[in-house]
Amino acid sequence: MSPGAAAGDAPAPADSQGPASHGPDSQQPAPQAPDSPAPSHPARRCSFDEARRLAAAVAPLPIRDDLPLTAAVGHVLARPLMALTDLPPFDAAAMDGWAVVGDGPWTVVGQVLAGSPPPEHLGPGQAVGIATGARMPVGATAVLRREHGSTAPGPRPGAGPVLTPTPDAVLAPGRDVRPRGLECRTGDELVPSGTPITPALVGLAAAAGYDALPAHPRPTVQLLVLGDELLTDGLPRGGRVRDALGPMLPPWLERLGARVTGCRVVGDDLPALRAALEEATADVVVTTGGTASGPVDHVHRALELVGGRLVVDEVMVRPGHPMLLARLPGRGPDTQAGGTQAGGTQARGTQGEGIPTPGTPAPTRHLVGLPGNPLAAVAGVVTLLAPLLRALAGSPEPGSFPAEAAADLPGHPHDTRLLPVVLSEWGAAPVEHTGPGMLRGLATADGLAVVPAPGARRGDVVEIMEVPT
Numbered sequence: 067m068s069p070g071a072a073a074g075d076a077p078a079p080a081d082s083q084g085p086a087s088h089g090p091d092s093q094q095p096a097p098q099a100p101d102s103p104a105p106s107h108p109a110r111r112c113s114f115d116e117a118r119r120l121a122a123a124v125a126p127l128p129i130r131d132d133l134p135l136t137a138a139v140g141h142v143l144a145r146p147l148m149a150l151t152d153l154p155p156f157d158a159a160a161m162d163g164w165a166v167v168g169d170g171p172w173t174v175v176g177q178v179l180a181g182s183p184p185p186e187h188l189g190p191g192q193a194v195g196i197a198t199g200a201r202m203p204v205g206a207t208a209v210l211r212r213e214h215g216s217t218a219p220g221p222r223p224g225a226g227p228v229l230t231p232t233p234d235a236v237l238a239p240g241r242d243v244r245p246r247g248l249e250c251r252t253g254d255e256l257v258p259s260g261t262p263i264t265p266a267l268v269g270l271a272a273a274a275g276y277d278a279l280p281a282h283p284r285p286t287v288q289l290l291v292l293g294d295e296l297l298t299d300g301l302p303r304g305g306r307v308r309d310a311l312g313p314m315l316p317p318w319l320e321r322l323g324a325r326v327t328g329c330r331v332v333g334d335d336l337p338a339l340r341a342a343l344e345e346a347t348a349d350v351v352v353t354t355g356g357t358a359s360g361p362v363d364h365v366h367r368a369l370e371l372v373g374g375r376l377v378v379d380e381v382m383v384r385p386g387h388p389m390l391l392a393r394l395p396g397r398g399p400d401t402q403a404g405g406t407q408a409g410g411t412q413a414r415g416t417q418g419e420g421i422p423t424p425g426t427p428a429p430t431r432h433l434v435g436l437p438g439n440p441l442a443a444v445a446g447v448v449t450l451l452a453p454l455l456r457a458l459a460g461s462p463e464p465g466s467f468p469a470e471a472a473a474d475l476p477g478h479p480h481d482t483r484l485l486p487v488v489l490s491e492w493g494a495a496p497v498e499h500t501g502p503g504m505l506r507g508l509a510t511a512d513g514l515a516v517v518p519a520p521g522a523r524r525g526d527v528v529e530i531m532e533v534p535t
C-alpha cells in the first residue's frame with residue numbers, strides 16, 4: 067500500500083496517545099512503507115515482513131573510531147578497512163636458507179634475520195644466510211632453501227664459506243621470495259564496511275598497521291521480565307511457573323551482537339513497570355509478557371505513561387502476534403553510544419570519524435515488547451528484536467536463509483506462521499511440541515520456517531529464520 071493510501075486509512079497515530087488496539091482480531095490497515103522513518107509513526111498492525119522492515123529501518127549507533135583491536139571483536143566494521151601499508155611491507159624471504167644472486171656456487175657473506183637490516187647490496191656470486199620473514203638484500207634474486215644447499219669452508223682464510231646447490235634446487239628468479247605488496251598495496255580496500263569483526267579480521271588489521279578499529283557500538287539491552295507468576299528457581303509450584311525467558315534471552319541477545327546490561331523480574335504492577343522503564347538507560351529495553359489485554363497486562367499503558375511512541379503494535383504472525391516495537395524518549399547517561407559519542411551517526415550529520423555535528427539528535431532508544439508465551443517471545447525476537455539490534459550495530463546480516471520444505475509445513479489460516487524446523491539434506495521438516503507456550507520443539511530445532519498462510523507444500527522454498535545453535 068502506498069504511504070498516501072495508508073495514511074488515509076490510518077487509525078489514530080500512537081503519538082496521539084489514543085488507546086492502542088492490539089487484540090487478535092483488530093482490523094487495522096497495513097502500515098505505510100518503512101523507508102522514510104518519520105519522527106512519529108502511526109502505530110500499526112503489521113504483516114511479518116512489514117514489522118521486520120520497520121525494525122530494521124533504524125539508524126545505526128554513532129561510530130566509535132577508538133575500539134582497541136581485541137575489544138572490537140564482535141562488533142561490525144563501520145568503515146572499509148583500507149591498507150595503511152604494502153603487505154608484505156618489503157621483499158621478504160619465504161623460507162629459511164640463503165638469499166642468492168643468480169646461479170651458484172656462491173660465497174656466503176653474512177646472515178640476515180627477521181627484523182634485522184640486510185646487507186646493503188649483494189653482487190653476483192654472493193649469498194647471505196636468511197631466515198623466513200627477513201628482508202631480502204637488494205640484488206638478491208631468489209632464496210635457496212636450507213635443504214637445497216650445502217656449505218664448505220672458503221678457499222682461503224677470511225673468505226666466506228662456499229655454498230653449493232643440490233641438483234634438485236630450484237632457483238628461478240623470485241623463488242621463495244614474498245614480494246612487497248603481494249597481499250595488498252597501500253590504500254587497497256581489504257575488507258568492506260559492514261563486515262563482522264572477527265579474530266581473523268583483527269589479525270589482518272594489526273598486520274596492516276591498525277591499533278584501533280571503527281565500529282558501531284554494540285547496542286545495550288536491559289531486559290524486564292514481567293509476571294507475578296514467575297519463579298526463578300526450583301520446580302513450578304502453587305500455580306506459578308519457572309521464568310524461561312530470563313535465562314534464555316541474555317545469551318541469545320549477546321549472540322545477536324547486543325550487550326545485555328541488566329535482566330530483572332518485575333511484578334505485574336503498573337507503577338513498578340513505569341518506574342523500571344523510566345530508570346532504564348539502555349539503547350533497547352526488552353520486556354517479556356504483559357503485551358496482551360489481560361487485567362495485569364501493563365506494557366501499553368506504561369509506554370503511554372513514559373511517553374513511548376508505538377511503531378509496531380501487533381504483527382500478523384503466529385505465535386507472537388501481540389509483540390510490539392516502540393520508541394522511547396531521551397537517552398540515559400551511561401549508554402555506550404552516549405557521552406562523548408552522543409550525536410547523530412555519520413550518515414545523519416557527523417563531521418566524519420564519529421565526531422558529532424553540534425545539534426544533531428541523540429540516537430533513538432527503543433522498546434521491544436515480547437509476548438509472554440515463550441515461543442511467542444522467540445517469534446518477537448526474530449521478527450522485531452534481531453532486525454533492530456542488527457540495524458543499531460550496523461550489521462548487514464540477513465538473519466535468515468532459504469531452504470526447501472522436506473514435508474508439508476502447516477500454517478495459520480491467515481497469518482504468517484513461524485514453525486520450528488530441523489534441517490537435513492532433504493530440507494526443512496517440522497518438529498513436534500511447537501505450541502506458543504512450549505520450547506521443547508525449538509530446543510532441538512535448527513531454525514524457524516516462515517510459513518505463509520495457509521501453509522507450505524513439500525518442495526516449496528521457505529525462509530528459515532536463524533536461531534542460535
Ligand SMILES: Nc1nc2c(c(=O)[nH]1)N[C@H]1C(S)=C(S)[C@@H](COP(=O)(O)OP(=O)(O)OC[C@H]3O[C@@H](n4cnc5c(N)ncnc54)[C@H](O)[C@@H]3O)O[C@H]1N2
Pocket residue numbers: 089090091291292293295296307308309310311312354355356357358359360363385386387388436437438439440442502503
Ligand atoms: N483475549 C485475548 N487473550 C490473549 C490473546 C488474545 O489475542 N486475546 N493473545 C494470547 C497470545 S497469542 C499471547 S502470546 C499472550 C500474550 O500475552 P502477554 O504478552 O500479555 O503475556 P502474559 O499474559 O504475561 O503471559 C502469557 C503466558 O506466558 C507465560 N509467561 C509469561 N512470561 C513468562 C516467562 N518469562 N517464562 C515462562 N512463561 C512465561 C505466562 O505465565 C502465561 O502463561 O496472550 C494471550 N492472551
Ligand code: MOO
Pocket residue numbers: 384385386387388437439441442502503
Ligand atoms: O502469540 Mo500467542 O499464543 O500466538 O503465542
